Amino acid sequence: MSKPKAKEKFSFKKSLANGDVTAMVMLIPAVLMLAVVSIYPFLWMFRYLMYDYNGMTSYFSGTYNFTRMLEDKIFWESVGHTFEYAALKLVFIIPLSLIMAELMVQKIKGSGIFRVIYFMPTIISTAISALVFSFIFAAYNGVLNAVLRATGIIDQNVNWLGDKNVAMWAVIIVAIWGGFGNYMIYFMSGLSGISKDVYESAMVDGASGLTTFFRITLPMLSPMLKVILMLAITGAFKDYESIMVLTQGGPDDRTQVMFLYIYQLIFGTATTTPQIGYACVLSLVAALIVGIVTAVYLLIAKKLDDVV
Amino acid sequence: MKNARNLGIKITAAALSVGVLAGCGASSSSTATSTSGGAESTGSNGDVTTIEVWSNNRHDEAYMTEVIEKFNAENSDVQIKYTIMTDDYWNSIQLAYQANTAPDIAAIAASDGIVLNDYVNGGMFESLTPFINEDAEYQKVNETADHMYEGLNSIGEDIYWVASGVRSGSRIQYNVEMLKNAGYETFPTTFSDMVAAAQAVTDPSSNVYGIATTSSAPFVRWLEGIGEMSGAAHMGYDYTTGTYDFSSWKPVIEEAAKLFTNGSVLPGSETQGVDNGRALFAQGAFAIWGNASQEAGVFTEQFPVSFDWGVAELPTMDGEVKGALSCTPNYGYTMLTSCEDKEAAWKVISYLQGEEVLKGYFEGGYSLPMSSYMADLYDSSKVGRLADFALTDYEDVYPSTPAVTIEGDDYQVTLWNAVMGNVSVDDAIADLNERYNAALERGLANGSCTRVVIADFDPMNPSAGTAEYLTE
Numbered sequence: 001m002s003k004p005k006a007k008e009k010f011s012f013k014k015s016l017a018n019g020d021v022t023a024m025v026m027l028i029p030a031v032l033m034l035a036v037v038s039i040y041p042f043l044w045m046f047r048y049l050m051y052d053y054n055g056m057t058s059y060f061s062g063t064y065n066f067t068r069m070l071e072d073k074i075f076w077e078s079v080g081h082t083f084e085y086a087a088l089k090l091v092f093i094i095p096l097s098l099i100m101a102e103l104m105v106q107k108i109k110g111s112g113i114f115r116v117i118y119f120m121p122t123i124i125s126t127a128i129s130a131l132v133f134s135f136i137f138a139a140y141n142g143v144l145n146a147v148l149r150a151t152g153i154i155d156q157n158v159n160w161l162g163d164k165n166v167a168m169w170a171v172i173i174v175a176i177w178g179g180f181g182n183y184m185i186y187f188m189s190g191l192s193g194i195s196k197d198v199y200e201s202a203m204v205d206g207a208s209g210l211t212t213f214f215r216i217t218l219p220m221l222s223p224m225l226k227v228i229l230m231l232a233i234t235g236a237f238k239d240y241e242s243i244m245v246l247t248q249g250g251p252d253d254r255t256q257v258m259f260l261y262i263y264q265l266i267f268g269t270a271t272t273t274p275q276i277g278y279a280c281v282l283s284l285v286a287a288l289i290v291g292i293v294t295a296v297y298l299l300i301a302k303k304l305d306d307v308v
Numbered sequence: 309m310k311n312a313r314n315l316g317i318k319i320t321a322a323a324l325s326v327g328v329l330a331g332c333g334a335s336s337s338s339t340a341t342s343t344s345g346g347a348e349s350t351g352s353n354g355d356v357t358t359i360e361v362w363s364n365n366r367h368d369e370a371y372m373t374e375v376i377e378k379f380n381a382e383n384s385d386v387q388i389k390y391t392i393m394t395d396d397y398w399n400s401i402q403l404a405y406q407a408n409t410a411p412d413i414a415a416i417a418a419s420d421g422i423v424l425n426d427y428v429n430g431g432m433f434e435s436l437t438p439f440i441n442e443d444a445e446y447q448k449v450n451e452t453a454d455h456m457y458e459g460l461n462s463i464g465e466d467i468y469w470v471a472s473g474v475r476s477g478s479r480i481q482y483n484v485e486m487l488k489n490a491g492y493e494t495f496p497t498t499f500s501d502m503v504a505a506a507q508a509v510t511d512p513s514s515n516v517y518g519i520a521t522t523s524s525a526p527f528v529r530w531l532e533g534i535g536e537m538s539g540a541a542h543m544g545y546d547y548t549t550g551t552y553d554f555s556s557w558k559p560v561i562e563e564a565a566k567l568f569t570n571g572s573v574l575p576g577s578e579t580q581g582v583d584n585g586r587a588l589f590a591q592g593a594f595a596i597w598g599n600a601s602q603e604a605g606v607f608t609e610q611f612p613v614s615f616d617w618g619v620a621e622l623p624t625m626d627g628e629v630k631g632a633l634s635c636t637p638n639y640g641y642t643m644l645t646s647c648e649d650k651e652a653a654w655k656v657i658s659y660l661q662g663e664e665v666l667k668g669y670f671e672g673g674y675s676l677p678m679s680s681y682m683a684d685l686y687d688s689s690k691v692g693r694l695a696d697f698a699l700t701d702y703e704d705v706y707p708s709t710p711a712v713t714i715e716g717d718d719y720q721v722t723l724w725n726a727v728m729g730n731v732s733v734d735d736a737i738a739d740l741n742e743r744y745n746a747a748l749e750r751g752l753a754n755g756s757c758t759r760v761v762i763a764d765f766d767p768m769n770p771s772a773g774t775a776e777y778l779t780e
Contacts, residue, residue: 052754054426054713056423056426056427056429056430059755059756061754064750072716073716074716074717134580134581137579138576138584139575139576139577140515140575140588140593141593142576157575159579160576160579161576162578164730247523250579251579251730252728252731253717268421269718269721272713272718273423275713
């Protein structure tokens with residue numbers, strides 16, 4: 001039986017020589033920033049969970065914020081709308097960005113220009129682009145209605161942002177336009193990592209373009225796809241800026257999503273005071289929902305890995 | 309080589325750490341400097357005090373710059389540093405106050421929507437009463453005793469800001485020719501006639517509509533005023549009983565809903581910002597628009613209207629005015645408690661709300677005068693179309709209703725949803741009565757609000773009653 005190894009004594013000199021101390025010192029700025037801008041605000045939130053807090057004065061309200069949350073019809077509808085928005089956005093944006101990435105890596109003439117054009121929405125302010133879309137969607141004199149009428153697709157103007165049946169589609173169109181260029185770049189980065197030799201072998205074996213895509217590209221892209229999907233899911237669940245500009249959650253709360261509702265509670269309206277304590281409770285619940293969705297996705301992704 | 313690289317890494321790490329620590333130090337040192345408030349004393353030939361003034365008014369920037377430059381040129385002991393901040397104005401002031409970097413003076417108006425009680429209880433606002441009592445000229449110009457509104461600018465005997473100006477209640481702006489062509493020589497005095505006029509103007513085949521709304525607070529633009537003048541409870545609050553009762557709004561909402569059902573509303577205007585509506589009115593896309601006195605400047609400068617446009621008083625349900633139209637006090641200044649040199653700050657407030665500055669302000673068309681003294685003094689012929697929005701006898705400032713924390717949408721959103729047909733009027737009213745009264749009871753229980761009761765409340769003269777503030 002071998003003798004257990006004696007615990008090594010900490011030596012500052014040795015740690016310095018190993019670079020441990022240097023690494024720790026270099027980590028200080030990042031840790032400090034994380035503590036100040038992320039951990040502290042998160043802990044601060046817990047302070048007001050049981051208070052009616054308007055930004056100036058806080059009044060103890062016991063468990064009221066929690067019971068209110070359970071019965072809050074607008075909040076739970078907003079949770080449903082968030083799932084609907086995220087699902088529809090992802091269903092369109094992921095395949096679209098993958099197809100565009102596949103086309104962009106083909107080195108077709110002029111693809112560089114298109115790459116810039118498609119990526120541009122990512123770097124434009126969400127508020128500005130949503131404002132421009134509000135003009136495009138305008139029911140009375142919007143460009144979209146004019147084009148659709150000119151091409152004979154519709155014979156009456158559609159109230160894109162004011163009709164409960166179409167408003168969600170309008171905000172999803174803006175979300176797809178604003179996000180697909182970003183995911184396209186991610187996919188292009190993944191595609192560029194697949195060896196050319198594999199494609200050449202497939203060509204020699206007589207595989208068609210579609211077969212190559214489904215049998216080679218997709219499986220080899222799967223590690224990148226997993227990351228992109230996770231980013232897309234969490235991103236879609238947290239979206240609210242463009243909706244705030246386009247519909248403010250209307251008409252009749254049809255496009256109200258979780259984080260927009262929380263935002264409105266925190267800042268109040270012309271006739272309502274800020275409800276920061278209640279918004280803190282909803283933020284916590286919303287964070288839990290996004291966390292659970294992400295965890296479920298990671299679990300499914302892991303199972304798929306095992307199968308594949 | 310390796311040692312040299314390690315040394316380089318260590319130096320970089322040390323520099324970064326020192327930078328971060330120095331940054332923290334600098335931050336606390338700058339906080340310490342701002343603890344002195346905005347007032348800084350400098351100069352070798354006697355102290356010069358700089359008073360920092362923040363404002364959320366952009367529309368009067370040119371004039372205010374001029375009067376502040378004049379003050380700074382004429383005063384060697386006190387200087388004004390004037391900053392305009394339009395976004396998240398009161399949030400910014402709150403944050404600055406907590407960080408000891410608040411201004412000495414902040415411009416304030418009733419439309420800011422802040423709850424005075426919270427700011428006073430939070431220790432942020434200085435009572436101006438001792439300064440006002442010593443300043444007879446200020447009292448004369450602003451008629452301070454006549455313009456104390458409990459919960460809005462004063463609490464008890466303490467005045468926290470005084471409004472020199474006022475934004476009129478809503479008016480109707482209309483395209484004279486379009487209404488004339490539809491058979492209306494003057495604007496209707498009853499709401500049902502207004503609805504009929506909007507329908508008469510509407511001709512979708514020519515892309516012309518009777519009226520337009522907006523996504524930005526549509527309820528307050530004109531409908532709330534029609535309700536108030538028709539005798540509906542201001543903000544749904546019954547001052548005589550100290551409870552909420554929105555039932556008086558029913559006929560008003562039902563009549564307004566007809567505008568949507570008969571197709572008189574410009575399609576999609578309820579989803580567009582207020583400036584879109586203004587621009588389309590100026591283009592002649594619809595005939596009737598409603599808003600307060602700011603439209604005088606909008607339709608002469610921002611979106612100049614080339615056709616003949618009229619300004620009419622709001623109609624009422626039966627043509628009779630049964631309640632006061634609420635107007636909005638503005639152009640006031642409040643002093644923050646963090647101000648170090650309060651005498652100097654008062655000198656600035658007294659100047660900014662003095663006769664000379666106010667005369668130019670009102671003649672420039674930036675606001676309407678609140679006091680009768682200034683109303684008599686300024687030359688109203690210089691204000692252009694703002695003269696059409698002059699205050700009427702039935703306009704008044706309502707006492708503040710309890711600052712309740714309601715669940716769900718506020719009354720403006722809920723009633724507008726009923727106008728749009730998203731919910732029945734009866735359901736909307738029942739829902740509002742339940743939620744607002746429940747919120748009032750909760751607020752009374754946790755001490756966040758009081759029940760205001762005015763036994764002698766006169767809807768035509770709401771500011772005249774004697775208010776009682778009950779804690780249950």
